Amino acid sequence: MTEKQNRKLRLHEAIRDAKGKQTKNRFLDIAVTDQGVEILSCAAGGAYLEIHDYASGLVSLDEDAITRDLEDFFPILLEKQDQKYPCPVCGDEKEGLFALISCLNDNHDHTRAQVADVIQPIEETWELEGNVHG
Ligand SMILES: [Zn+2]
Numbered sequence: 001m002t003e004k005q006n007r008k009l010r011l012h013e014a015i016r017d018a019k020g021k022q023t024k025n026r027f028l029d030i031a032v033t034d035q036g037v038e039i040l041s042c043a044a045g046g047a048y049l050e051i052h053d054y055a056s057g058l059v060s061l062d063e064d065a066i067t068r069d070l071e072d073f074f075p076i077l078l079e080k081q082d083q084k085y086p087c088p089v090c091g092d093e094k095e096g097l098f099a100l101i102s103c104l105n106d107n108h109d110h111t112r113a114q115v116a117d118v119i120q121p122i123e124e125t126w127e128l129e130g131n132v133h134g
Contacts, residue, residue, distance in 0.1 A: 011047060011074040011097075012123050016116035018046025024106045027066045028059070043105040043115040044070060044098060067098070076126050088118055097122070 023029045027045030031038045048066050051073050052059050071078045081096040089108045094100040104110040
């Protein structure tokens with residue numbers, strides 16, 4: 001257990017706190033530059049990195065494994081997977097938070113902070129319904 005896990009990191013906080021260059025269409029990507037190897041992440045991939053110590057090398061590039069890990073850590077993702085959310089930019093109805101995050105990240109070039117701003121009220125409402133993280 002890391003310190004962050006003990007204080008129950010919330011999804012929108014993990015998205016907002018994520019570091020590194022942002023990418024699209026997949027959770028994580030690797031870029032090799034003159035400076036070395038860099039890990040790129042989308043908004044949800046950034047949240048994944050926030051809950052894992054990637055300096056330890058214990059991260060997966062497997063999309064299904066990342067999805068499962070995120071769902072384990074942030075139960076709102078599973079509980080709301082059938083919930084419809086209109087994308088605030090294009091208005092398309094998205095099923096579940098992953099789809100909403102992907103639309104903002106991949107289709108609308110939202111920064112992680114902008115994605116976090118969309119997720120925060122959804123997550124706060126969910127918490128007011130009596131739910132808590134992991
Ligand atoms: Zn959209």
